[in-house]
Amino acid sequence: MPSLTAQDVLTPHAVMISEEMYLFEVAGVLRTRRIGGAPVVNKDGALVGVITVTDLFKFIQKLRARIKETDRNAMDEIHQKRLKTRVSDVMPRNVLTVRKDTPLNEVMDLMMEKNVHTIPVLAEDGKEIAGVIGRHDLSLVYMIDQSAL
Numbered sequence: 001m002p003s004l005t006a007q008d009v010l011t012p013h014a015v016m017i018s019e020e021m022y023l024f025e026v027a028g029v030l031r032t033r034r035i036g037g038a039p040v041v042n043k044d045g046a047l048v049g050v051i052t053v054t055d056l057f058k059f060i061q062k063l064r065a066r067i068k069e070t071d072r073n074a075m076d077e078i079h080q081k082r083l084k085t086r087v088s089d090v091m092p093r094n095v096l097t098v099r100k101d102t103p104l105n106e107v108m109d110l111m112m113e114k115n116v117h118t119i120p121v122l123a124e125d126g127k128e129i130a131g132v133i134g135r136h137d138l139s140l141v142y143m144i145d146q147s148a149l
Helices: 023-033 053-069 072-084 104-114 135-144
Strands: 037-041 047-052 118-122 129-134
Touching: 023 037, 023 053, 023 072, 037 053, 037 118, 037 129, 047 053, 047 118, 053 072, 104 118, 104 135, 129 135
Parallel strands: none
Antiparallel strands: 037 047, 118 129
């Protein structure tokens, strides 16, 4: 039996996040869609990053630390920062991607080695986003289909 590839488990038509979106908007999208992360694209549709709930969590932790350090008069400023911070301000820009024909074992090894939860899958042209793979996708495949091992 041929080994599985990224194409076999990717989620097509993935949610794309604009780099101009505000973090509170992204949080709403991720929560509503029940996903842990999404590719970030610029105005031309080119992949420029990935935003995850972990990135949002880190941002919140930084705000909480500032709240503890400041007096209550600074709360309005901190609240405004929360509302006005864009995805492009906090997302990692070193985008890890795989191609549709990447063997699933390589995808899993890469996710573990780089400690990422969401990887965009690129089409054959290496530019167009064919979909995404999350750790949950891999976990389910490996737990259900022993031939994937």
